[in-house]
Amino acid sequence: MTRRFSAMPRAYRVPIRQTFRRLRANFRRLVTKSWLLSGCYYRCRGARLSGHPGEEIWYFAYGANMDDSTFRIRRGIRSREYRSGRVKGYRLRFNLDGRPKGRSAPANLHPDPDAEVWGVLYRITRRELLRLDLTEGVPGRGYRHVEIEAQDRNGRVIPAVTYMAQGKEIDGKPSLRYIMLIREGARAHGLPENYIRFLEAVEHVQ
Numbered sequence: 001m002t003r004r005f006s007a008m009p010r011a012y013r014v015p016i017r018q019t020f021r022r023l024r025a026n027f028r029r030l031v032t033k034s035w036l037l038s039g040c041y042y043r044c045r046g047a048r049l050s051g052h053p054g055e056e057i058w059y060f061a062y063g064a065n066m067d068d069s070t071f072r073i074r075r076g077i078r079s080r081e082y083r084s085g086r087v088k089g090y091r092l093r094f095n096l097d098g099r100p101k102g103r104s105a106p107a108n109l110h111p112d113p114d115a116e117v118w119g120v121l122y123r124i125t126r127r128e129l130l131r132l133d134l135t136e137g138v139p140g141r142g143y144r145h146v147e148i149e150a151q152d153r154n155g156r157v158i159p160a161v162t163y164m165a166q167g168k169e170i171d172g173k174p175s176l177r178y179i180m181l182i183r184e185g186a187r188a189h190g191l192p193e194n195y196i197r198f199l200e201a202v203e204h205v206q
Contacts, residue, residue: 035052035130047144050126054126056125057126057129058122058124058159058160058161059079059122059162060085060119060150060162062087062117063106063107063182064107064185065120066119066120066182066185066188068188070181070185071122074135075131075132075135077122079123079124080124081123083152083153084118084120084121084153085150085151085152085160086116087116087150090112090116090117090148091109091110091112092107092117093108093109093167094107095167095168095170096168098174104172104175104205105174106174108164109162109164110167119191120185138163142165143163145162146161146163147159148162173204174204174205175205176205179202186199
């Protein structure tokens, strides 16, 4: 079957892949409408759906979700509260494969005891996190949920959930649009100037 598929002319392969992606996306949307079905789906994918749909949690965004229009409009999520914060013991890397492959590397967290990553803490419900998972490809072979302890600007420790993936050894480069969303989100939420300078120094795909 694989051989037959790869032997198909490219003009046929691309629409077939697009159809599979649409079917998969529609299936995931259907599943997310039921908390029970979602729990079964997550278990089948080797993950676990915690809590109950109305439970409020903190989500730590360090990538494009720091941008307000991306989070509210594109993701369709309106947080009850948000604040800037940081996570110690991690470093920001761009070591994942995005789309198109080789032309866009999404942000990722990488353990590093001497580093820290700044971002935005959003207070959302478990059901909203489920919807956010849909946009981030969770559960799957990429990002997964990671429970962390973040600190807000006042030093208050806040247990939160974020996304992390098994990245590649060598970093790629984000697209210009992607890194601009991160930079704009960082400025809008008043992240430290030295961190904004770090983001401005990140090279993007030409």
